[in-house]
Amino acid sequence: MISRTLFTDILIIVLLVALQIFVLNRITLFGKYTPVMYPVFVMFYPFFRNRFQFLALSFILGLGIDAFLYTWGINAFATTMIAYFRTLIFRTSTDTSTDFFSFQSLQWSQYLFFIFSSIFLHQLLVQYIEFFKFSRFFEIFMNVLATSAISFIFILIYALAFKVKQKI
Template sequence: MNSRSIFTDIILMICLTVIQIFLLNRFAIFEKYIPVLYPVFVLFYPFFRNKFVFLFLSFILGLGVDIALGTWGINAFATVTIAYFRTLIFRTSTETSTDFFSFLTLNWSQFLFFIFVSIFIHQLLVQYLEFFKLTRLFEVFINVLITSVISFVFIFVYALVFRIKQKV
């Protein structure tokens, strides 16, 4: 069983916010695509923990990024949305109907599909709320797709380094 507490969750949120703001936001790939790493908190939060605390922490995480970037709640909305629908995304990824969720029961393709779909939804919400214009619909979609792929690579490396699939 994982021994994470609210204190360690808050420390992780602060670290992810600092990494996102001071490192990744300055690391634009092709001067256009900014990878996101802070949603790993939402993706890998233990399923058995209190859902209301989880949604609140997800909101605070997104709000912290919004305050630093001046994006007026867009990241908070996207982060809370993927937090709220995380169980549904997980069930869709695994085609399971059980109430017990664990990354250990997934094969790698299901695990990677869960990560990519979650990141894609997050980026879709963030970028369409920030840049939406009907004349730029295709351009924003391409931006969402490329940013999702880049973010997926960063999150996959994070999962490998911290052995997420083995210990959550």
């Protein structure tokens, strides 16, 4: 396993931004849904690391996406919010109250629920801030569900390929 330092975290952020902007944003499924992969940094960041550094790196990741998409901080906000609430999302999806977190101790259903709830919250924030109109409420919600489902499949493939379900 690679030793996680600030340098490797920044390198991962640069690679995820490049993957999202130059590869995934060019993929459009069913005419309007684009998979989102960059929140994997937030989801699988080690729990024991410095929380303020984690929040700052999450903000920088979202800001990097915003810089290329001209979205004025929407992705930075959404990425920072899921980073801030990640522990709560993890506890909710796993029914645990301990201060020790481990993906290795999770059942697959809990692991999948954690991934889907994280990406759903991210997409909910991004979509509603970007397109919010009361007249389009259900259309936006369906877009959030579809994008979350597509992104969930991509992130699950990533997690299986890199065996992320390990002790962190």
